Amino acid sequence: MALERCEFCTARPIEEVAVSRWVRDPDDCERLTLWFCAKHLQRVKKAGNKGFAHRGLFYKVGFW
Numbered sequence: 001m002a003l004e005r006c007e008f009c010t011a012r013p014i015e016e017v018a019v020s021r022w023v024r025d026p027d028d029c030e031r032l033t034l035w036f037c038a039k040h041l042q043r044v045k046k047a048g049n050k051g052f053a054h055r056g057l058f059y060k061v062g063f064w
Contacts, residue, residue: 008054011037019044019059026051031063 006013013035022029026049036044044052044059051058 005035006037006040007034008040009037011039014038015041017041017044017061018063019061020051020063021057021059022051023057026058026060034059 004012014037016033016035018031018033020026020029020031045061046052047060049060051060
C-alpha cells in the first residue's frame with residue numbers, strides 16, 4: 001500500500017476496492033482500484049448504481 005490513508009479522508013484504509021469513477025455519464029467511466037476506510041466503503045457500497053458523489057465525481061463499486 002503506497003499511502004496508508006483513505007482516498008477521501010485521512011483515516012487508515014481497511015480495503016482496496018475496484019471502482020468506476022465518472023463525472024456526468026456513468027457509461028463514460030474510469031476504472032481503478034482505491035483504498036477506503038470503513039466509513040467511506042460503506043457509503044460507496046450503499047450508493048449502489050447511482051454512485052457516491054464526492055468533489056464533483058461519482059464512484060460505484062465494481063467495473064461493470
